[in-house]
Every structure is written in structure tokens, then in C-alpha cells.
Amino acid sequence: MPIEVNGKSYETDEEGYLANLNDWNPDLATAMAAADGTTLDENHWEVINFLREYYEEYQIAPAVRVLTKAIGKKLGPDKGNSKYLYELFPYGPAKQACKYAGLPKPTGCV
Numbered sequence: 001m002p003i004e005v006n007g008k009s010y011e012t013d014e015e016g017y018l019a020n021l022n023d024w025n026p027d028l029a030t031a032m033a034a035a036d037g038t039t040l041d042e043n044h045w046e047v048i049n050f051l052r053e054y055y056e057e058y059q060i061a062p063a064v065r066v067l068t069k070a071i072g073k074k075l076g077p078d079k080g081n082s083k084y085l086y087e088l089f090p091y092g093p094a095k096q097a098c099k100y101a102g103l104p105k106p107t108g109c110v
Contacts, residue, residue, distance in 0.1 A: 005031045017099050024052075024102025032100050036091065040100070043079075044088055050074065051101040061106040064094040 002009040003016070005028050011019035016032065018024060029048060033040045040048070050071060055061055062070060064082070072080020079085075085093035094106040 003028070003031060003035075015099075015105065017105055018102045021102055021104070028102065029100040036096070044097075044100070046075065046079070047071065047085070047088060047093070047097050048101045051097055051103060055101070055103050061098045061103040062094060063106045064092065067094050067097075067106075 001014070001016075002011050004010075005025075010023050010028060013019060016035075018028075030040055033044070038044075051061070051067070054067075054070060064085070068080055068082055068085060070080075071085070074080075082093070085097075089096035098104070098106050
């Protein structure tokens with residue numbers, strides 16, 4: 001089902017993940033988050049941008065355990081832990097953050 005942002009329609013799969021990863025833009029991420037009742041702040045964007053860089057390098061959306069470890073390495077232990085990530089993305093850090101980042105659903109996520 002498509003999502004409308006700024007007068008443009010973007011195709012998504014049945015779970016709301018973008019059908020075309022190249023369609024992603026920050027306004028789309030903001031709209032997806034708003035639909036979930038979330039307002040993205042600088043901490044959300046830090047994780048979203050990290051995920052986009054990770055995907056560009058490895059061509060895979062990381063599962064939550066890998067995400068937590070990788071963020072801890074890059075951003076420090078205060079941000080590389082499940083508690084912090086679940087506070088930002090309560091529906092699941094890997095699933096929800098990857099969705100907002102325009103990435104496919106992480107492998108291993110139900």
C-alpha cells in the first residue's frame with residue numbers, strides 16, 4: 001500500500017517497508033514515523049543515518065543484536081545498548097529504524 005508524502009506516492013510492502021530503496025528521503029522517514037505516533041529527533045536520525053551507511057557498506061539490514069553491537073562500536077556504549085534503542089524505537093529497534101531508513105526488513109525479524 002502506498003504512502004503519500006509531499007504530493008508524491010511511494011510504494012510499500014504489506015508491512016510498510018519501501019518497495020524501492022532509492023525512493024527514500026528524510027521527509028518520507030518523518031511521515032512514516034508520524035504515522036506510528038513518533039517524532040524523530042537527533043537521536044533517531046543518528047540511528048537512521050547509521051543504518052543507511054551500514055546498509056550501503058554491507059548490503060544487509062542488521063538484526064537487533066548486530067545493530068546494537070555495531071552502534072556501540074561507532075557511537076559508544078551509552079547508545080549501543082538495547083534499552084536506549086528500544087526507548088527510541090519501541091516497536092523494535094531493527095524493524096522500526098530500518099523501516100524509517102528506507103531499508104528492507106532485517107533478516108531474522110518476525
